[in-house]
Every structure is written in structure tokens, then in C-alpha cells.
Amino acid sequence: MSSDIAISVEGISKCYQIYDSPRDRLKQMLARGRRSYFKEFWALRDVSFTVERGETVGIVGRNGSGKSTLLQLICGTLNPTSGNISTRGRIAALLELGSGFNPEFTGRENVYLNASLLGLTNEEIDGRFKDIVEFADIGDFIDQPVKTYSSGMMVRLAFAVQAQVEPDILIVDEALAVGDAKFQAKCFDRLKKLKDNGTSILLVTHSSEQIVTHCSKALLLEKGEVVEGGEPRGVVNRYMDILFGKDKIPMHENQVVGSGAGPEGVKKSGIVLSLEKDIFSTRPGYNQHEYRWGDGAVKILDFYLLADGELYPSAISTGQKIVLGVSFKILNKIIRPILGITVKTLEGVTVYGANSETLGVESFNRLGQEGQTVFVEASFVCRLAPGDYFISLGVATASGDMVTPHDRRYDAIHFQVRPNHKVFGIIDLNLKLEIKETVS
Numbered sequence: 001m002s003s004d005i006a007i008s009v010e011g012i013s014k015c016y017q018i019y020d021s022p023r024d025r026l027k028q029m030l031a032r033g034r035r036s037y038f039k040e041f042w043a044l045r046d047v048s049f050t051v052e053r054g055e056t057v058g059i060v061g062r063n064g065s066g067k068s069t070l071l072q073l074i075c076g077t078l079n080p081t082s083g084n085i086s087t088r089g090r091i092a093a094l095l096e097l098g099s100g101f102n103p104e105f106t107g108r109e110n111v112y113l114n115a116s117l118l119g120l121t122n123e124e125i126d127g128r129f130k131d132i133v134e135f136a137d138i139g140d141f142i143d144q145p146v147k148t149y150s151s152g153m154m155v156r157l158a159f160a161v162q163a164q165v166e167p168d169i170l171i172v173d174e175a176l177a178v179g180d181a182k183f184q185a186k187c188f189d190r191l192k193k194l195k196d197n198g199t200s201i202l203l204v205t206h207s208s209e210q211i212v213t214h215c216s217k218a219l220l221l222e223k224g225e226v227v228e229g230g231e232p233r234g235v236v237n238r239y240m241d242i243l244f245g246k247d248k249i250p251m252h253e254n255q256v257v258g259s260g261a262g263p264e265g266v267k268k269s270g271i272v273l274s275l276e277k278d279i280f281s282t283r284p285g286y287n288q289h290e291y292r293w294g295d296g297a298v299k300i301l302d303f304y305l306l307a308d309g310e311l312y313p314s315a316i317s318t319g320q321k322i323v324l325g326v327s328f329k330i331l332n333k334i335i336r337p338i339l340g341i342t343v344k345t346l347e348g349v350t351v352y353g354a355n356s357e358t359l360g361v362e363s364f365n366r367l368g369q370e371g372q373t374v375f376v377e378a379s380f381v382c383r384l385a386p387g388d389y390f391i392s393l394g395v396a397t398a399s400g401d402m403v404t405p406h407d408r409r410y411d412a413i414h415f416q417v418r419p420n421h422k423v424f425g426i427i428d429l430n431l432k433l434e435i436k437e438t439v440s
């Protein structure tokens with residue numbers, strides 16, 4: 001392996017043996033290879049790629065496409081069925097959330113445990129402990145058992161340890177999706193510094209924006225095979241084709257749910273917006289590949305989209321007035337919920353983002369009672385250029401710098417802006433063009 005290559009994956013395949021029942025597994029042990037009681041499942045087939053020193057490579061693919069299996073093979077926690085993997089230097093990995101932590105130990109004890117597993121001596125950890133704690137920014141929780149941590153705190157501490165040990169290879173599997181935007185920004189800043197110092201990074205994420213912004217190369221896995229590799233934007237576009245191309249979500253006829261307004265829902269333009277049940281995923285335009293997480297203190301229940309009064313439009317024209325109705329229920333008492341809305345392109349680039357706090361909607365400050373249901377309407381003029389877009393919604397609370405996501409539904413609503421021949425790009429700036437003078 002050349003000295004510039006940090007990871008070399010050559011023709012890797014991984015086959016799992018699937019047993020219909022535990023009894024079959026036992027029979028297999030007794031048969032000692034004379035007969036097979038299992039089916040073969042190839043989670044990866046003939047995967048090859050290299051990661052250079054200081055390179056950040058993104059891996060995308062649908063659920064079950066083999067991403068985690070690939071990362072585990074690179075980390076050495078799984079063995080390949082065939083093929084070769086060579087890695088150079090110390091590997092740190094942020095795989096399943098908190099998987100490297102002992103829940104009974106305090107944060108401090110886990111820092112020492114984790115860093116020593118990564119090969120640091122106690123003296124080295126002593127020297128870095130202050131930086132780790134500063135980065136994690138979890139205050140006095142550092143001396144509490146990890147089992148008392150929120151998922152956000154866990155990822156803060158896990159990332160802080162992995163990033164401060166200055167690994168040669170850092171593997172990040174979706175972990176950063178749990179942190180809030182500010183912490184994510186801090187992590188990516190740190191990743192950039194590591195990268196500049198020569199760390200190679202493998203990043204698995206559902207966020208195409210992260211792939212496009214932070215990676216120099218990307219791989220798309222589909223059913224265990226690399227179907228596209230190379231320049232990130234092209235890979236992400238192909239991924240979006242797989243997600244929304246051929247099997248695009250149909251825009252159904254307008255549907256009426258329930259009849260009349262009541263405690264169950266609020267009647268609006270021919271539908272009843274649910275105030276009780278989570279029927280979000282039944283609505284036209286719902287993106288079945290949304291990415292959802294949060295601590296569950298709030299549940300986003302339902303939405304509608306109107307374009308100049310048309311309910312769940314199959315496409316929107318630039319210049320139309322859009323109204324987005326959203327209902328959510330507060331299941332556990334919270335203080336000052338914040339509702340955030342983001343619009344992104346198909347490539348994952350954020351076109352617009354704001355929340356009830358940045359917009360100064362003070363009435364949100366009075367919300368938060370347990371059992372309270374809230375119906376919100378957001379309206380805007382569609383200044384978007386033709387293309388496909390996603391709306392993300394989220395309800396969170398903030399205390400100082402710490403944001404607790406209660407229900408985040410990323411890329412939950414898909415809509416299309418009709419083609420027109422006037423503009424291209426992302427937004428219609430409503431440009432006025434006139435000749436002021438001609439000289440012949």
C-alpha cells in the first residue's frame with residue numbers, strides 16, 4: 001500500500017448466514033458442514049475503493065444497503081467473507097451511539113476507558129482531558145453515570161474523545177445527526193482540522209448536504225454493491241434518483257381525513273388536520289425516506305400544503321403563495337418550544353431555514369404544557385427555481401447553548417417547482433432587465 005493510502009478495500013464481500021429458527025442454527029452446528037440449514041445473504045459484494053491520507057470520503061445508501069457492515073469490516077469488528085482490507089495507523093470510530101461507553105461509569109471514567117482503548121497512556125489522557133471536556137461541553141454531567149445522559153450529551157462526549165485522540169482514520173456513522181446544528185458545526189470544524197493534519201475520514205450520513213460540503217469523494221451503496229463512486233455531487237444526485245426517481249412517491253388525489261372539526265382535528269380547506277394521531281406519513285408529498293429523531297417529548301402529527309389555495313399540489317409554480325400547516329402535540333412538559341422549518345434542494349443544500357425564535361414569534365414562549373396540541377401555519381411566496389425540494393420540520397427546546405431536539409423530521413415533505421424557461425439555479429430573484437441606452 002502506498003504511503004498516501006490510509007484505507008485500501010479490495011474486492012470485499014460479506015455473506016451472512018440466515019437461519020429460519022434457532023433450531024436450524026443448532027442443527028447446523030451438529031451437522032458440522034455436512035448439510036446447510038441456512039440461507040446466504042450477501043450484505044456486501046465485491047466492494048473496492050481507497051481513501052487517501054487527509055481525504056474525507058462520504059458513504060451514502062438506503063437503509064440496509066451495507067454501509068454499517070462496510071464500516072465494521074474496516075474497523076475490524078467483523079471479518080470479510082472474501083477480499084482484503086488494509087488500513088494505516090490508529091482508527092477511531094463513532095459507530096452506534098454510545099456503543100463504546102459503559103453506562104454505569106461516569107463520563108470521566110468512560111473518557112479514560114475509551115481513550116485507553118484507542119491506545120493512549122493515562123498520562124496522555126491526563127494531558128488531553130481538559131480539551132475533551134471543554135469540547136463536549138456537558139458541564140457537571142462529566143461526573144455522572146453515562147446512563148443519565150441524553151442522546152445529545154452522549155454523542156458530544158463520544159465525539160470529543162474520538163476527535164481529541166487525533167486518529168489517523170476517523171469513522172463517523174450517522175452519529176452527528178443526533179447533535180444540534182451548533183454542535184454539528186463545531187464537529188465539522190474539528191473534522192476539518194483533523195483532515196488538514198492528515199486524518200482520513202469516512203463519513204456515513206443521510207445528509208446529502210454534509211456529503212457535498214465536506215467530502216472530496218463519495219460512494220453510493222445499493223444492495224451491497226458500489227453503484228456510483230467519485231465526485232460527491234454526482235453521487236448524491238444518483239442517490240436521490242434511487243430514492244425519488246423511478247419509485248417516486250405518488251401524489252394522490254386530495255384526501256379527506258375524518259369529517260368536521262373537533263378535538264381530533266381542525267378542519268382546513270377540505271381536510272381535517274390531525275391534532276391527536278400521527279398521520280403525517282399518510283399525506284401526499286410525505287417523503288418516506290425522511291430522517292426522524294428526537295427524545296419524543298413532542299410529536300409532529302400532521303401537515304398540509306396549499307399553493308394558491310390548492311391542497312397538496314402535484315407541483316408548485318414559482319411566485320405562488322404557499323401555506324404550510326403543521327400540528328404537533330406536547331407529550332411531556334417543556335419550556336419554550338421552538339419550531340424550525342428548513343427548505344433544501346435535492347442535493348441537500350439549504351435554501352432557507354428559520355425558527356420561531358429567530359423569527360421572534362413570542363407566542364411560542366407561552367407553549368409547553370403537557371398534553372397541549374398546537375396548530376401552526378407558515379406562509380411564504382415560492383421564490384424557488386424549478387426543481388425538487390424538501391421541507392424539514394423540527395420542534396426543540398434550548399437552554400443556553402444546549403439544544404434538545406424533541407421531534408425532528410428531516411426532509412419530511414417533498415415538493416416540486418414546475419419547470420419554466422425563465423430562470424435556472426435555486427431561487428428566482430425576480431430580476432428586472434432593461435436596456436438603458438444604446439450607442440451606435
Ligand SMILES: Nc1ncnc2c1ncn2[C@@H]1O[C@H](COP(=O)(O)OP(=O)(O)OP(=O)(O)O)[C@@H](O)[C@H]1O
Binds near residue numbers: 018064067
Ligand atoms: N448479523 C447479521 N446477520 C444477518 N444479516 C445482517 C446482519 N447484519 C446486517 N445484516 C443485513 O445486511 C444488510 C446490510 O446491513 P447494514 O446494517 O450494513 O446496512 P446499512 O446500510 O448500514 O443500513 P442503515 O442505513 O439502516 O444503518 C441488511 O439487509 C441487514 O439486514
